[in-house]
Amino acid sequence: MKVIDVDAHGIEPASVWDYLAKSDEQYRPSILRKERGSAIQTHFSGPSTKEYWVIDNYLYGKHDPDAIAEASKGEISIGALTLDDIGARLANMDTQQVDVQIVYSSIFLNIRIARKEAELALTRAYNRWVAERCSGSNGRLRWAFVPSLKNPQATAEDMKWARDNGAAGVLFRGIEGNQFLDHQDFDPVYAKAAELDLPICVHIGHGCPAFETIAQRDNTAFNRFVSDSPNYFAFSMLLRSQVAKMFPQLRFGFFESGSSWVFSAVQTAMHVRLQPPDLMALVQEKLRKHNFYITCELHEDLPTIIKYTGTDNLIMGSDYGHPHDIADTIYYRQSLAKRADIDDNFKQKVVRENCNALFHL
Structure with missing residues (x-):
């Protein structure tokens, strides 16, 4: 069974x-230096940010x-x-001791595109790009489809x-x-995901202008609780909704x-x-x-968490590409192996069985 880096x-x-399709060139983002x-002060920006995306007339700090x-x-x-050197990426995965990575967009985690025509054009361009980039990995790089x-x-x-071109899941933000x-507007996407056996991947980030106004009120420091809270909203709303009854085979990752x-x-x-x-028992x-x-x-505190959640529904990823600590991205499996407070069976389930249960690879 494959080891999957799920994030x-x-x-x-x-x-x-x-x-971009030729007919969609009018929506091409530009770069402001x-x-x-x-x-x-805008999303993804910090003291050292020098370049910004201009996307649908809105500024976003450009990842460097x-x-x-x-x-x-x-x-x-x-x-x-950047996925320009697939050999180097696969070599990093060998060091990680993983067989497959699920690749998520960086740009689309927090952008908000007002015009629906622009959103469809830009998401389609991204999906074409990432599909082509991952196609040379012999199946080791799978990707999350960005929906419009x-x-x-x-x-x-x-x-x-x-x-059919390597997508392993569908990206959603918590709002x-x-x-x-x-919301019922998402039912066509949920229905198709269930039909195609693709999980919904709820990644931290959001697409809500009102939430952004609140979150960016103080742009002096990164607030992890604020960045994570849309996932809390998504979890609780889905838990109380009829989505699971409507689409009983649909799987969700957070x-x-x-x-x-x-x-x-x-x-x-x-x-x-x-x-x-x-x-x-309820959890x-x-x-x-x-x-x-x-x-x-x-x-x-994994031993305490496991007492409540059990061991079947927890997974682990590295956040490769957004390294806060290289030990957590390249060497996360080695760090996990050193944990003496959890058993070896869980250490395998959280990177193998449970990840495969979500993604069906």
Whole structure:
């Protein structure tokens, strides 16, 4: 059974937009370079940000692969990050001791495209680009399809092509536009995902202008709780919704928001005041019934979490491409192996069996 890194990223170069259809050139993003002065306060920006994407007349800080590669101290090359050097990427995966990476977009985690025609054009360009880049990996690089949720019927029609060209899941953010993930507008995408046996991959990020206004009120520091909270919303809304009854085969993964919050979220969402062991039984029942899989993280109190969630619905990824600590991205399996407070069976399940149960690779 394959070892799957369920959360890896590519850093999109400007050439991703060369995959726009000729009729969609009017939507091509441009790059704004800041020569001097303080950083522009917008998403993905920081004190060292020098370049910005201009996408549908809105600014976003541009990920800098040079800075990420430098921060990795030689472990990750620019070409591996941008998917221009697949050999280097696969070599990193060998060091990781993983067979397959699931590649998520970096750009589309937080952008909000107002015009539905522009959203469809740009998501299609990205999907063409990442499909072509991953095609030379002999099946080791799979990718998350980026849907145009302002165009649910059109994007549902694109999903079979995506599945046939290496897509392993469908990317959602915890809030899409002004809607939570239980909204009926998303039913065509959920239906097609269930038909094609593709999971919904709820990654931290959001597409909500109102939430962005609140979140960016203080842009002086990265607030992890704010960045993760859309996933909490998505989990609780889906838990209380009819989505699982409508699409009983559909699976959901929740990525990069940890797992320490899950048992309290179940208790709060279901309006119950249970104590262990009844709360533990409820959490495990809901995860199983709703086909929910949660990424846990190396720093978490895994023995306590496992008591509540059980061992069948936890998965682990590296966040490759967005390295905060190289040990957590390249050497995450080695770090996991050193944990003396969890047994070897769980260490295998969280990177093998459970990941395969979600992605069906």
